Amino acid sequence: MGMPIQVDVRDVGVGEMVVERVFDWLRHVDATFSTYHAESEISRLNRGLLSRDGATADVRAVLDRCEELTWETDGYFDIRGSHLPVPVETAAGELVTSGIDPSGFVKGWAIDRAAAILDDAGARNYFINAGGDVRTRGGAVPEGEWRVGIRHPREHDMLAAVVPARDLAVATSGAYERGEHIVDPHTGLPPRGVLSVTVTGSELATADAYATAIFAMGEAGPAWTTRLYGYEAMVILEDDRVLSTRWFPKE
Amino acid sequence: MTRILSRRSLAPLVLTGLAALPIETMWTGGKAFAAAARASKVVTYKGSTVDSFYGPIQVSILVKGKKIVKVKVGNSPDTARSFFIQGQAIPLLVQETMQAQSTKVDVISGATTTSAAFLDSLKSAVKKAKRAKALK
Numbered sequence: 001m002g003m004p005i006q007v008d009v010r011d012v013g014v015g016e017m018v019v020e021r022v023f024d025w026l027r028h029v030d031a032t033f034s035t036y037h038a039e040s041e042i043s044r045l046n047r048g049l050l051s052r053d054g055a056t057a058d059v060r061a062v063l064d065r066c067e068e069l070t071w072e073t074d075g076y077f078d079i080r081g082s083h084l085p086v087p088v089e090t091a092a093g094e095l096v097t098s099g100i101d102p103s104g105f106v107k108g109w110a111i112d113r114a115a116a117i118l119d120d121a122g123a124r125n126y127f128i129n130a131g132g133d134v135r136t137r138g139g140a141v142p143e144g145e146w147r148v149g150i151r152h153p154r155e156h157d158m159l160a161a162v163v164p165a166r167d168l169a170v171a172t173s174g175a176y177e178r179g180e181h182i183v184d185p186h187t188g189l190p191p192r193g194v195l196s197v198t199v200t201g202s203e204l205a206t207a208d209a210y211a212t213a214i215f216a217m218g219e220a221g222p223a224w225t226t227r228l229y230g231y232e233a234m235v236i237l238e239d240d241r242v243l244s245t246r247w248f249p250k251e
Numbered sequence: 252m253t254r255i256l257s258r259r260s261l262a263p264l265v266l267t268g269l270a271a272l273p274i275e276t277m278w279t280g281g282k283a284f285a286a287a288a289r290a291s292k293v294v295t296y297k298g299s300t301v302d303s304f305y306g307p308i309q310v311s312i313l314v315k316g317k318k319i320v321k322v323k324v325g326n327s328p329d330t331a332r333s334f335f336i337q338g339q340a341i342p343l344l345v346q347e348t349m350q351a352q353s354t355k356v357d358v359i360s361g362a363t364t365t366s367a368a369f370l371d372s373l374k375s376a377v378k379k380a381k382r383a384k385a386l387k
Contacts, residue, residue: 008357127357127358132361133360134360136358146357146358147355147358148356148358149356149358149359149360150360152351153361155351158351158352159350159351159352159354160349160351160352163360171360174361196361198361226344240348240349241346241347241348242349243344243346244344244345245343245344246344248345
């Protein structure tokens with residue numbers, strides 16, 4: 001997936017074979033969803049070689065959930081990227097404008113499924129960190145919690161906040177991410193006024209999609225966070241104001 | 252995909268490929284090394300200002316005892332803009348000012364990958380430091 005994946009399991013009884021299964025799963029996800037692999041289902045969908053009905057169950061589930069999230073976020077999360085045309089070349093050599101890239105959602109979804117693999121193996125105290133999106137269970141010590149630092153958007157060796165996490169997913173979208181310039185899908189332009197958005201909740205895929213959407217909303221993001229249910233959010237604005245939902249877990 | 256498997260938390264990788272820094276700016280070394288490090292002073296090397304999607308970025312590195320002890324990144328002062336939320340204050344949200352803290356945590360949320368502009372500026376700062384023989 002082109003990013004570092006860190007798996008930290010504190011339970012003594014869980015062996016390395018289980019973590020191997022996690023990485024086997026992640027390799028499978030990459031082969032199925034990556035737009036960088038010409039033979040992945042997503043690539044073949046984009047090229048018109050595969051129909052949605054012909055795709056495997058996981059792919060259809062991901063696409064369905066992404067549609068739901070587009071609706072929930074008033075179009076600010078959209079795997080079509082931008083409502084402006086995204087040209088994709090089909091097998092016949094024509095350019096069509098229906099390319100999708102669900103990788104932003106798939107990253108968190110794959111980690112949620114990886115967590116289930118660890119759970120089934122009896123792990124109760126772990127975290128998985130996929131390029132800065134983190135899913136935790138239990139704590140650094142049993143009965144404790146994990147301390148998740150939120151990277152400072154300006155001073156990269158500092159933290160803006162610390163989130164105490166137990167059975168929590170933490171996703172952060174920022175202006176400093178490499179290559180993933182989040183744009184407002186309605187305009188195709190990057191949003192203004194926001195440095196960083198952190199969302200916490202039970203599922204990493206959803207937290208990640210919300211963080212992306214809220215960031216894309218720019219200055220309107222904080223107002224939208226008041227509509228969140230079951231998830232909490234913290235928005236850092238460019239003037240250094242931090243607006244958090246009432247129960248955002250901050251130390 | 253790069254794999255990091257740990258039984259204990261690793262010091263987080265702040266920069267991929269160039270240097271690995273702990274989030275706290277202290278590092279451990281032997282007593283003699285620590286004494287030598289204390290004896291040398293901190294020198295700042297500023298990287299070139301690189302244009303990025305979000306405005307100009309300039310990276311500075313603070314070097315002490317042949318090691319990078321701190322990395323700072325900032326925009327140039329004239330890109331500062333003032334923003335305000337349209338409409339009234341939103342009473343359902345808690346408002347604070349952004350903190351900057353250096354404290355021990357288990358893991359960091361927020362991209363561990365960094366922007367190309369950041370890396371470009373950082374590389375130029377490291378080059379400067381190496382030319383001055385402050386870094387190996």
